[in-house]
Amino acid sequence: MSYHDDYAPSSGTRAPRAALSSDAPRLDLSGDWRFRLSSTVDVPDDFAAPEFDDSGWDTLPVPSHWPLHGYGAPAYTNVVYPFPVDPPHPPERNPTGDHRREFELPDGWADTATVLRFDGVDSCARVWLNGTELGFFTGSRLPTEFDVGPLLRPGRNVLAVRVHQWSAASYLEDQDMWWLPGIFRAVTLQRRPAGGLDDVFVHADYDHTTGLGTLRVDTPVPATVSVPGLGLAALPTGAPVTVPVSPWSAESPTLYDATVTTVGETVRLRVGFRTVSIVDGVLLVNGEPLALRGVNRHEFHTEHGRALPRGTMLDDVLAMKRHNINAVRTSHYPPDSAFLDLCDEYGLWVVDECDLETHGFELVGWRNNPSDDPAWLASYLDRMRRTVERDKNHPSIVLWSLGNESHTGANLAAMADWTRDRDPSRPVHYEGDADCSYVDVYSRMYASHAETDEIGATPGKPFVQCEYAHAMGNGPGGLVEYVELFDRHPRCAGGFVWEWIDHGLRHPEHGYAYGGDFGEPVHDGNFVIDGLLFPDRTPSPGLLDVKKVYEPVRFAFADDTLTVTPKRGDLSGLRVEWTMPDGTTGEFDLPAEGGTVPLPPVPETAEETWLTVRAVLAADTPWAERGHEVAWAQHRLCDPAGLREHWPGVRPSRIEDGITFGPGEFDRTGRLTSFAGFPVGTPRLELWRAPTDNDRLARLHDTWTANGLHRLTHRVDEVVVGQDLLARTRVAPAGTDRGVRVDYDWKSLRDGLLLAVHVTPEGEWPEPIATLAVSLSLPPTLDRVRWFGKGPGESYPDTGSAARIDTFESTVDDMQTPYVRPQENGRRGGVRWATVTDPSGRGLRITGLPLFGLTVRRWTPTALADARHPTELVPGPTVELTLDAGHHGIGTASCGPGTLPDYELFLSETEFTVLLEPV
Ligand code: IPT
Secondary structure: OOHHHOOOOEEOOOOOOOOOEEOOOEEEOOEEEEEEEEOOOOOOOHHHOOOOOOOOOEEEEEOOOHHHHOOOOOEEEOOOOOOOOOOOOOOOOOOEEEEEEEEEEOOOOOOOOEEEEEOOEEOEEEEEEOOEEEEEEEOOOOOEEEEOHHHOOOEEEEEEEEEEOOOHHHHHEOOOEEEOOEEOOOEEEEEOOOOOOOOOEEEEEEEOOOOEEEEEEEOOOOOEEEEHHHOEEEEEOOOOEEEEOOOEOOOOEOOEEEEEEOOOOEEEEEEOOOOEEEEOOEEEEOOEEOOEEEEEOOOOEOOOEOOOOHHHHHHHHHHHHHOOOOEEEOOOOOOOHHHHHHHHHHOOEEEEEOOOEOHHHHHHOOOOOHHHOHHHHHHHHHHHHHHHHHHOOOOOEEEEEOOEOOOOOHHHHHHHHHHHHHOOOOOEEOOOOOOOOOOOOEEEEOOOHHHHHHHHHOOOOOEEEEEEOOOOOOOOOOHHHHHHHHHHOOOEEEEEEOOOEOOOEEEOOOEEEOOOOOOOOOOOHHHHOOOOEOOOOOEOHHHHHHHHHOOOEEEEEOOOEEEEEEOOOOOOOEEEEEEOOOOOEEEEOOOOOOEEEEOOOOOOOOOOEEEEEEEEEOOOOOOOOOOOEEEEEEEEEEOOOOOOOOOOOOOOEEEOOEEEEOOEEEEOOOOEEEEOOEEOOOOEEEOOOOOOHHHHHOOHHHHHHHOOHHHEEEEEEEEEEOOOEEEEEEEEEOOOOOEEEEEEEEEEEOOEEEEEEEEEEEOOOOOOOOEEEEEEEEOOOOOEEEEEEEEOOOOOOOOOOOOEEEEEEEEOHHHOOOOOOOOOOOOEEEEEEEEEEOOOOOEEEEEEEEEEEEEEEOOOHHHHHHOOOHHHOOOOOOEEEEEEEEEOOOOOOOOOOOOOHHHOOOOOOEEEEEEEEEO
16 A cells, blocks of 8 residues: 555644744745646656756646646546545546755755645645655645755755645545645745744633633743733733633624744734634524524635635635625635635634545445544544644634535544544534534535424524525525524524535636536536636626625615614614615614614605615725625605506508508518517517526426427417407427417507417416516617616526616626526516617517516527537527516525425416517
């Protein structure tokens, strides 16, 4: 057995310790390294010799993943291991990257203790300095240090690192993400001064009953601690001191700068005081119930994979704060420490998860799962120790998580025991411990609403949904109802949406790649595209919905009053203002704890009028500027009777080869051929949509295609030309006797034509349909859209919390949501009226009686369904206008529950009416 197929996690490494910001000199070894890739481990290791000639090698930036720099290719699998399950053996084809880096030792560094630190290498590395082997290590997202002082020499030094993509440790790293080997986090040399400080453990508790904080800093050698902001100077470490403090919370992340000093070294810390506790099954911080409104975050960058630029980490934190997200689960490994520093600084509750997942064993019935095999115990403990020791000083971390999807077993229990012993101040989380025999909180993933409700109502340990609301493609649906349950049940500490960002790798042909796009023989397709951010970090509609449902403010309207209450924190940093559609605005004066205020006067108007109330930042904060909208709500002030009058104006009349009726021209069979002078395709019934990921993975799509919804045929049975024009049709797919009677009843109204569509099912339709709509083809120049309804973004029956009612303007092209895998998207719900016009302003106006869903696109649902990437969507010769009376909800059945019963759509006898007028 050699090191890469051994159970042992490492050799020659130092004991894990806290990530510290020290005044001891350090040398960053990032930059261009020499690189050579081999396809097996079986290559001579002579390259480690300082005199080895690497002039024929390539250059590779470090940190990086070599498959993202043209060596081999990335591969994506979720659960399945991309190699035979035969632990601890990695596959024989084991891409091996040899890395070499020469560096000059800074003056004065020779003959002093020095540590070589790797913050992350995927997955197994063997290291030499100046030709002497230091050892090897595994644990891709965990830090490793070696003592190298005696090996350093003045002037030129040569570091050689051999990295294997696969190792025994790969069995412990089966997270749902791209397989991306490489030295992907920093490599540094850190001088260790004599009398230095190797480790620090900060204990900073807060007693909410007294307002006092207790600080104790433990150090392995005598040291002193100073916290100028608390008037503490040069106190000995190891002894507690109690002083009045402001506590740390995600809403108000007060940090105190501190220094810890020994004779040889000073370490800078940022201390946050908070106490995590569990009382009567409720998870508390500083005595307040914790309301985790979280997301799962993988480290991902479309070009750099998990080698994240610093700026990207800040972008993530700012985007989370701006979208009312207050918690992160670091799925499924500790992130770069710099990210945790940002969580401390900006305020996010963190569940810090160990780098562990053995999910692929599920596919072999969990046989030989490492979690219960003593051979792996040392590796499990090693991973947890490296997690906790590195991250123990972050106030943002409120739970330790043992890992993800590794079933259960004694090794996990041992990790939990060790953790509790080392750090009793934070509860332990692990979703796989179903009966909570070794964890402190009950955790589930994708529990349905009904189950969440039931768990919430049953006494027990605090309940966390470590994953819920799978944000794959269009969706997630059902968010509002989840958050209502979290708000309702004290036992529910909240949850973490799966997941933060689509892992779409930039690709020259496809735009963004997902599984299979690099020719992987085994892969899981676009299951890696399930984030709230698109791969380039633009927010998806799902993130905007999350922002709405995670709002920290509640608005409740009564007849002529509004009650505003904080859901988290208080209102002190917010200004609550109102606007009317006519532009009048005002401000409410509210105390920090909230209150009730009278509504502004109702304007005199016959139009439907909505009052919009917004809570915005009253002053700049570190994460957003003054005026940033935190929460909002709308209230209808005037609801006009609607358009009910019907007066016969012109009558339809037969002409030579068709029928003319007001602005409409019809063929002899009653099919609309032009409207207001524009050639159009007649309205035709639609029952299908291009499947969303949720539809596909729930097999709802299979039901729809089996039922032929995507291949309806249309037959005209009768045309009646009288006062009105009535075309009676039957719509049905081939091969079945089920069908739909559809009567298109055209009447003259105002300048236009009122179309009433009567739908009557024939035969049994027991399964849901995708939509109930009519589509018309318009000339491609009609691409300007204005509407009064929900917007500006898309909404479906169970999504679109972020959409508000207003008048919006856009274009057909801008109304498409660019899901990485094309699917149904871009519908605007609750539309009262819309105009679709050409650049000169001519076109048609559609008025709903009362409301409709509006979709416009340059391709058919079939083209949308067939495309695997947006680059395959080619504009067709028409603009397809779809007016719907309903859609089946979106749900989250790609992983989790489907559409809630309230949002299901079944075919039943229906009539829906729109008025078409020329513009
Ligand atoms: C769950 C995983 O924990 C997560 O990593 C991700 O794969 C997610 O599914 C789906 O995207 S596990 C699943 C079996 C519930």
